[in-house]
Amino acid sequence: MTATVDPDRSSWDVIVLGGAAAGENAAQYASQFSGLSSVLVEDSLLGGECSYWACMPSKALLRPVEVVDAAAHLPGVSARLEAAEVLARRDRVINQLDDGSQVSWALSTGIDVVRGYGRLAGERTVVVSRPDGADRTLTARHAVVVDTGSRPAVPDVPGLRAALPWASRDVTTMREVPRRVVVLGGGVVACEAATWLAGLGASEVSLVYRGDRLLARQEPFAGTLVGQALQDSGVQLYPGHNLSLVKRAEPRDTGHGHIHGGEVSVTLDDGTTVVADEVVVATGRLPNTEDIGLDTIGLRPGGYLAVDEHQCVRGTDADWLYAIGDVCGRALLTHMGKYQARIAGEVIAARAEGSTELPSAAAGHIGLPQVVFTDPEVGSAGLTERQARDAGIDVEVVEYDLAALAGTYVMRSDYRGQAKLVVDRTDDVVVGATFVGAGIAELVHSATTAIVGRIPLSTLWHVVPSYPTASEIWLRLLETLRVKRRTDDGS
Amino acid sequence: MTATVDPDRSSWDVIVLGGAAAGENAAQYASQFSGLSSVLVEDSLLGGECSYWACMPSKALLRPVEVVDAAAHLPGVSARLEAAEVLARRDRVINQLDDGSQVSWALSTGIDVVRGYGRLAGERTVVVSRPDGADRTLTARHAVVVDTGSRPAVPDVPGLRAALPWASRDVTTMREVPRRVVVLGGGVVACEAATWLAGLGASEVSLVYRGDRLLARQEPFAGTLVGQALQDSGVQLYPGHNLSLVKRAEPRDTGHGHIHGGEVSVTLDDGTTVVADEVVVATGRLPNTEDIGLDTIGLRPGGYLAVDEHQCVRGTDADWLYAIGDVCGRALLTHMGKYQARIAGEVIAARAEGSTELPSAAAGHIGLPQVVFTDPEVGSAGLTERQARDAGIDVEVVEYDLAALAGTYVMRSDYRGQAKLVVDRTDDVVVGATFVGAGIAELVHSATTAIVGRIPLSTLWHVVPSYPTASEIWLRLLETLRVKRRTDDGS
Numbered sequence: 003m004t005a006t007v008d009p010d011r012s013s014w015d016v017i018v019l020g021g022a023a024a025g026e027n028a029a030q031y032a033s034q035f036s037g038l039s040s041v042l043v044e045d046s047l048l049g050g051e052c053s054y055w056a057c058m059p060s061k062a063l064l065r066p067v068e069v070v071d072a073a074a075h076l077p078g079v080s081a082r083l084e085a086a087e088v089l090a091r092r093d094r095v096i097n098q099l100d101d102g103s104q105v106s107w108a109l110s111t112g113i114d115v116v117r118g119y120g121r122l123a124g125e126r127t128v129v130v131s132r133p134d135g136a137d138r139t140l141t142a143r144h145a146v147v148v149d150t151g152s153r154p155a156v157p158d159v160p161g162l163r164a165a166l167p168w169a170s171r172d173v174t175t176m177r178e179v180p181r182r183v184v185v186l187g188g189g190v191v192a193c194e195a196a197t198w199l200a201g202l203g204a205s206e207v208s209l210v211y212r213g214d215r216l217l218a219r220q221e222p223f224a225g226t227l228v229g230q231a232l233q234d235s236g237v238q239l240y241p242g243h244n245l246s247l248v249k250r251a252e253p254r255d256t257g258h259g260h261i262h263g264g265e266v267s268v269t270l271d272d273g274t275t276v277v278a279d280e281v282v283v284a285t286g287r288l289p290n291t292e293d294i295g296l297d298t299i300g301l302r303p304g305g306y307l308a309v310d311e312h313q314c315v316r317g318t319d320a321d322w323l324y325a326i327g328d329v330c331g332r333a334l335l336t337h338m339g340k341y342q343a344r345i346a347g348e349v350i351a352a353r354a355e356g357s358t359e360l361p362s363a364a365a366g367h368i369g370l371p372q373v374v375f376t377d378p379e380v381g382s383a384g385l386t387e388r389q390a391r392d393a394g395i396d397v398e399v400v401e402y403d404l405a406a407l408a409g410t411y412v413m414r415s416d417y418r419g420q421a422k423l424v425v426d427r428t429d430d431v432v433v434g435a436t437f438v439g440a441g442i443a444e445l446v447h448s449a450t451t452a453i454v455g456r457i458p459l460s461t462l463w464h465v466v467p468s469y470p471t472a473s474e475i476w477l478r479l480l481e482t483l484r485v486k487r488r489t490d491d492g493s
Numbered sequence: 494m495t496a497t498v499d500p501d502r503s504s505w506d507v508i509v510l511g512g513a514a515a516g517e518n519a520a521q522y523a524s525q526f527s528g529l530s531s532v533l534v535e536d537s538l539l540g541g542e543c544s545y546w547a548c549m550p551s552k553a554l555l556r557p558v559e560v561v562d563a564a565a566h567l568p569g570v571s572a573r574l575e576a577a578e579v580l581a582r583r584d585r586v587i588n589q590l591d592d593g594s595q596v597s598w599a600l601s602t603g604i605d606v607v608r609g610y611g612r613l614a615g616e617r618t619v620v621v622s623r624p625d626g627a628d629r630t631l632t633a634r635h636a637v638v639v640d641t642g643s644r645p646a647v648p649d650v651p652g653l654r655a656a657l658p659w660a661s662r663d664v665t666t667m668r669e670v671p672r673r674v675v676v677l678g679g680g681v682v683a684c685e686a687a688t689w690l691a692g693l694g695a696s697e698v699s700l701v702y703r704g705d706r707l708l709a710r711q712e713p714f715a716g717t718l719v720g721q722a723l724q725d726s727g728v729q730l731y732p733g734h735n736l737s738l739v740k741r742a743e744p745r746d747t748g749h750g751h752i753h754g755g756e757v758s759v760t761l762d763d764g765t766t767v768v769a770d771e772v773v774v775a776t777g778r779l780p781n782t783e784d785i786g787l788d789t790i791g792l793r794p795g796g797y798l799a800v801d802e803h804q805c806v807r808g809t810d811a812d813w814l815y816a817i818g819d820v821c822g823r824a825l826l827t828h829m830g831k832y833q834a835r836i837a838g839e840v841i842a843a844r845a846e847g848s849t850e851l852p853s854a855a856a857g858h859i860g861l862p863q864v865v866f867t868d869p870e871v872g873s874a875g876l877t878e879r880q881a882r883d884a885g886i887d888v889e890v891v892e893y894d895l896a897a898l899a900g901t902y903v904m905r906s907d908y909r910g911q912a913k914l915v916v917d918r919t920d921d922v923v924v925g926a927t928f929v930g931a932g933i934a935e936l937v938h939s940a941t942t943a944i945v946g947r948i949p950l951s952t953l954w955h956v957v958p959s960y961p962t963a964s965e966i967w968l969r970l971l972e973t974l975r976v977k978r979r980t981d982d983g984s
Contacts, residue, residue, distance in 0.1 A: 035979055057961050061903040066570045072560050078578035079557045087569035095903060315606070337960035365955035373959045382961070412552040412586060444932065447939040447956070447964035452982045455948035464856035465945045468864045468872070469828035470548050473938035488526055 005424070007041070007114040014351055016040040017128050017142040018149060019120045019294065020420030022328035024339035025105070029113045030302060031347025033047050038144065038354055040113050043120035046148035048100040048108065051151055052336040054096045059174040060194055062095040063088060064375045067201030067403070069375050075414035081430055084180055085202045092138035096175070107353055126322050127297070145322050145350045147316070150285035150294050152328035157186070157245070161163065165250035166262040167281040173199070175259040176373045180279040182206040184244060184268045187284035188216045191375050192226055195282055197376045200235045210240040210268075217380060221387065221436040223401075223420045226345020228438070231377055244271045248281060269291050289329045299323070306331030311362040313346035322349070333370055365469065368433075369450040373443045378419055381446035384453040390424045395433060398425040400483040402440040407478065408470035421475045426485070431456045437475065447470055459483070498532070498605040500752040508619050508633040509640060510611045513541020514642035515830035516819035517595070520604045522838020524797040529635065529845055532606050534611035534621055538592040539599060542642055543827040545587045551685055553586040554579060555866045560690030562868050563931065566905035567752055573898040576670055576693045576967055582583070587666070613637065613786030617813050620786070629944065636813050636841045639806070640834070641785050643778040643819035646738070648677070656741035657753040658772040666750040673697040675759045677736065678775035679707045681854030681865050684719055684769060686773055688867045691726045699767050701731040701759075712878065712927040714892075714911045715871045719929070722868055722909070735762045739772060775858060778818045782855065790814070802853040804837035807953070815841070824861055832857050859924075860941040864934045872937035875925035875944040881915045886924060889916040891974040895930040899961035904932055912966045922947045932963055939964065950974070 018025040021044030029040040047054050066088045073081035097103060108115050115258075116138065118130035126142045154169040156162065167186075168176075173195045179202045185192050188211025200207045204227045209216075209232065210392055216225035216239075228240055247269040254263035261280050268276045291304045294302045299320055307325035308316040311334070315323045324346045327339030345363040374380040390397045404419030406409055411417065419439025426433045435449035452462060463480055467473035509516040512535030520531040538545050543694045551784040557579045564572035588594060601607050609623035617633045638723075645660040647653065658677075670693045676683050679702025691698045699721065700707075707716035707730075720730055738760040745754035752771050759767045780797045782873075787794045790811050798816035800823070806814045815837045818830030836854040843851050865871040880886045895901055895910030904909065911932025917924045923925045926940035943953060954971055956963035 034976075052960070058899065058903065061899075061961055065903055065905075066567055069560065069563050069567055069572075070569050073564065073572050075561055076557055077582045079560050079572055080575070081560075081564050081570055081572035084569045085573070089567045091906075137893070168758050192929050198552045232882045232933075335960070337957050341957045341958070343957075349650045365952065369955070369957055371957060372957040375960060408549065408552075412549065412556055414556075415582075441935065443959070443962050444935040444964050445938065447936065447958055447962070447967065448942045450958070451948065451953070451956050452946070455943070455946045455952055457942065457946035457948070461856065461946055462942070463858065464832075466828050466832045466857050466860055466862060467938055467941070468862040468934070469543070469831070470552055471864060472936070473932050473935050474828075476938065485525075 007116065011114070012139060013140040013141045013143065014039045014041045015142065015144045015354065016041050017140055018147045019122070019128055020050070020149035020151060021048040021115065022149055022151055022327065022367070023052045023336055024343040025050070025147065025341035026108065026113070027340045028147045028149065028326055028347045031344050032084070032145070032350045033112055036351035036354055036446060038351060039213070041045060041116055041140065042108060042113060043116050043118065043140070045117065045119040046100065048104040048115060049101050049432060052106065052424060054099055055174050057336050058493065059092050059096050060136065060198070062092040063174070063198040063202065064194060067198055068375070068377055069090070070201065075416060078416060078453070083202070085136045088202060089176070093218055101106060103268035105368060113190050116140065121293065122298050123267055123296050125320065138350055142322065144354050145324055147346055148325040149325070149327045149339070150287050150290040150329050152334060154283060154285045156283050158283050159248055161247040161250070162245065162281070162283070164253060165266050166253045167248070167283045168262070169283055172259050173282045177259045177275070178261060179203050180261055180363045182278040183280050183282060184276050184278045186210050186281045186282060187211055187286070188218065188225070189284065189286065190217065191284035191372060193217060193232070193376045195284060196232055196237050200232070200237050206238070206278070208238045208240060208278070209425070210243050210245065210270060211390050212242065212244055217374065219386070219424055220382055220440060221325060223422070224438050226377055227382060227418060227420060228374070228376045240270060242273070245269065245452045246271045267426060287328065287334060289331060303462055312349045312360050313342050313363060318324065329413055332367065335372055338367070338370065356360060365454055369454040371446050371450045373446055378439045378462065379442050380436070381442045382434070382436040382439050383446055383449040384432070385424055386434055386436065387422070387424050389455070390426070390433055396427040398427045398483070398484065400425070400479050402478045402482055404437065404472065404475055407472060407474050409472045409474050413472070421479060423483070425459065429456070430459050432459070432462070439472065441472055445475070448473065448476065463471045499790055502605070503630060504632045505532045505605065506635045506845065507638065508631055508636070509533045510613070510619055510641060511535060511537040511541070511640035511819065513640055513642055514543045515603070515834040516541070516638065518816055518831045518834035519600065519638045519640065519815070519838045520599070521836050523636070523841045523892065524603055524730050527842035527845055528741050532607055532631065533599060534609065534619060534631070535895065536608065536610040538590065539595040539606060539927055540592050542594065545590055545667050546662040550587050550826050551659065551868060552666070553583040554693065555685060558689055559866070559868055561692065562874055563905060566702050566907060568906060573917070574693070575637070579693060580668070580867070582928045588639045590673050607631065612784065613654040613789050615789050616811065621769070635845050636815055638837055639785065639814070639816040639820055639829070641820050642735060643773060643780050643825060646777045646779045647774050648776050651741055652739040653736065653772070656739045656743060656772060657684045657744045657746055658774045659753070660774055660816050663771050669751045671752055672695050673769040674771050674773060674968055675699045675703050675767050675769045676773045676775060678715070678777070679704055679709065679732070680777065681708065681773065682775035684708060684723070684865060684867045685777060686863070687723055687728050691723070691728050695770070696727070697729070698727070699729045699731060699736050699769070701736065701761060703733065703735055704716065711871055711873055712913055714913070715927060715929050718869055718909060718911060719865075719867045719871060719962050721969060731761060731765070736760065737762045758814040765818060779824060780822060782820060784967050786869040787857050801959060802855045803840045804833050806855060823858065826863055829858070829861065856945055858916065860945040862937050862941045864937055866934070869930045871927070871929050872933045873925070873927040874937055874940040876915055877925055877927065878913070878915050888917040889918045889974070890914065891977065893966060893969045893973055895928065895963065895966055896931070898963060898965050900963045900965050901930060904963070911969060914970050914974070916950065920947070921950050921952070923950070926944065927948065928966065930963065934965070937964055937969065
């Protein structure tokens with residue numbers, strides 16, 4: 003797939019700077035109903051992080067581990083995993099890092115594609131540095147949408163960069179499974195990577211993180227349960243630790259996903275030394291705004307781009323500038339980026355048609371769902387208890403053991419899990435929910451529905467869960483809350 | 494566990510005739526907050542059909558088949574099933590048909606248990622025929638709740654009864670897996686049984702049913718997809734057929750779940766003959782109301798007990814008489830029976846306290862969720878398109894291929910499925926949803942939530958599904974509906 007568009011064209015209604023999943027959606031929604039023309043500017047693969055280096059490959063690695071684990075906890079079933087075949091399927095899932103099908107989709111949808119590195123260059127203007135060295139200037143009649151995403155933050159540890167650590171892209175597209183790995187970080191990427199590394203055969207996985215628990219943004223029991231399960235599968239946890247020194251005798255950059263040279267020695271801040279074949283850095287992300295020309299329109303490079311509910315960038319009078327996805331820092335999740343993209347696209351189309359009734363992303367952000375595909379899975383929607391209290395909500399909470407259900411009892415032996423609802427007592431609606439356990443990924447959407455729909459608890463009481471499923475947790479939680487309220491009332 | 498209650502006691506606030514799952518719930522809800530005394534009358538196992546002969550054992554048999562099937566569609570994972578171990582786990586799941594723990598639960602909850610066969614005997618009175626032959630008369634101050642359940646209907650086919658066919662209890666508690674089985678029926682029990690029989694090693698399974706498709710009460714594509722999958726796993730389908738003759742040379746009743754004697758020959762109405770080791774009858778159910786003393790209070794025995802929204806039996810001035818579960822014929826599903834039980838229990842408690850604000854089961858019945866644990870699973874909530882049209886609703890429908898999602902693509906290779914929403918165009922709310930595919934069981938609760946919560950489509954649009962999960966089907970369905978409406982509007 004080479005030239006995909008008239009090489010002399012210089013003007014579109016909408017320019018999308020960054021052709022990842024969200025960017026694609028913004029272009030699609032801007033043009034789908036309104037007939038606006040749009041172009042995606044991308045110097046890497048169309049479809050971006052999610053399609054090739056994040057969600058898709060990680061899920062392709064985690065799903066086989068999940069199935070083997072399900073079998074291991076089910077008498078009468080035995081399962082085996084062949085890591086090489088799993089990696090080969092992962093390669094098919096990421097289309098061997100070929101974005102041809104995504105380019106075809108864009109063009110067939112009427113969205114143009116310009117390859118090259120784009121930078122803002124004043125009002126409604128984007129200059130693209132193309133692979134052949136020639137610059138190309140694009141102008142937008144209606145809008146420029148920034149979707150330049152984020153990149154891994156590498157902490158400032160002596161020797162770490164020189165040791166050529168793996169970042170998230172390496173561990174999702176790994177060509178071989180390191181036997182010994184140190185994973186640095188305690189968030190989603192770190193926990194998921196530790197899960198698939200151990201599941202695919204890494205025999206010595208160490209997880210080093212600064213906090214006292216994993217998945218610190220989730221309800222506390224989430225990190226506790228995931229940590230226990232990781233330990234059960236042989237992962238060594240080092241909570242409350244930083245690295246003080248990393249040494250690799252002969253670092254060799256052998257390419258993405260290959261082990262970079264020989265043995266690496268990792269020293270923690272208490273002097274403990276762990277020897278590994280590879281180090282994975284998963285300590286958060288930084289927005290890609292350093293070098294996208296923000297200075298040409300009076301914005302400071304380097305930070306997240308704050309947006310309003312219409313995805314318009316704040317702090318500027320450039321009413322044509324939108325931001326979506328990781329770069330606006332609201333929720334670094336593919337599905338939220340795509341949601342923001344749908345909103346931005348619709349806002350752009352509405353404005354182009356002269357409408358003053360503009361779609362808003364406010365409602366969707368209340369639901370904020372997330373699934374961490376560890377084992378047990380962690381699914382959440384809305385606010386944690388801490389976040390709800392910080393927001394000044396009159397909070398009532400209820401928890402229940404997910405293992406104490408017929409639906410989970412038949413799912414696997416020794417099921418372990420926990421669930422929690424966070425209720426706004428004033429409005430009597432659910433504002434947050436967390437489920438930790440096997441097979442809860444699809445359960446999250448019921449919570450998101452209840453939260454965004456602001457369904458009163460008195461109505462939720464009549465939403466009957468099917469028997470025997472894990473969804474019965476809703477009945478148990480609501481029942482427990484009722485008993486609690488009766489008891490609190492002294493009746 | 495023998496005598497569980499003062500043998501001379503003769504009066505309670507609430508008598509529950511039938512101690513299955515629903516009955517237990519009715520007693521619990523009547524007494525939990527109000528302090529009403531209650532007693533369960535049961536001549537078989539406390540916990541009933543669901544705990545010992547239906548939901549629990551069938552799910553225990555289906556779950557291993559599901560996991561092995563998931564592995565079979567996932568390159569890099571191979572799984573094997575050991576039928577004997579699966580049957581042994583099934584036995585543990587049904588507590589070796591010992592209801593001791595349920596009796597303990599009842600007593601610890603303050604619910605009495607009287608063993609024996611109970612019959613109504615005039616106003617607020619139940620006479621129990623006890624195992625020792627002595628009758629015992631119980632009277633209820635407030636309510637008698639009928640939860641006598643249902644039993645399999647055996648069609649009138651020459652030779653069928655004499656051949657001692659298996660009914661649902663036999664196939665859920667089978668002691669050995671027949672090599673050749675004819676399953677008669679095309680509903681939930683028949684489809685689930687065919688799935689586990691084939692999955693556990695029966696090499697010749699035939700499914701004979703009168704209609705032209707399986708699961709006739711679901712959206713048509715459900716039966717089509719389940720039928721295709723059954724055929725793929727080697728099950729022979731005989732749609733549009735009745736049996737005309739069944740012959741078994743030496744039928745021997747060897748006990749529940751054992752193969753009853755030698756080879757059985759089954760002749761269809763077109764003359765086709767199928768030879769099998771066992772015949773399973775799954776052609777619907779009949780209410781257990783023939784012999785429960787309905788005549789003593791002016792009601793006709795044998796039919797379903799019609800109830801109002803408070804679960805009070807209609808057609809009688811006996812304001813103390815309630816019915817819940819299968820026996821009222823509203824929805825022969827454990828979770829709906831338990832829901833009706835919660836409502837009945839609360840109504841009884843409210844009335845005992847003199848309240849005139851009575852809970853109603855109307856809202857919950859709108860949601861009506863069901864999961865059929867075939868492979869693919871069939872999950873539904875609310876109305877089918879046909880049911881909605883018959884109800885006079887201004888119907889709009891939308892369908893989408895469940896396989897065309899990132900979340901199902903990573904779940905397994907060659908995923909097959911379909912989803913459909915039924916929308917009430919006037920009120921712009923979802924009134925029905927059907928999902929067919931692997932891993933959709935927990936997805937149903939989001940549909941039940943949307944339906945019972947009557948969330949406008951404009952709000953559902955902001956309920957973001959997590960990526961990559963099967964829940965993303967919601968986005969695709971709503972997106973497709975939007976495009977459809979725009980197109981219909983001509984814009």
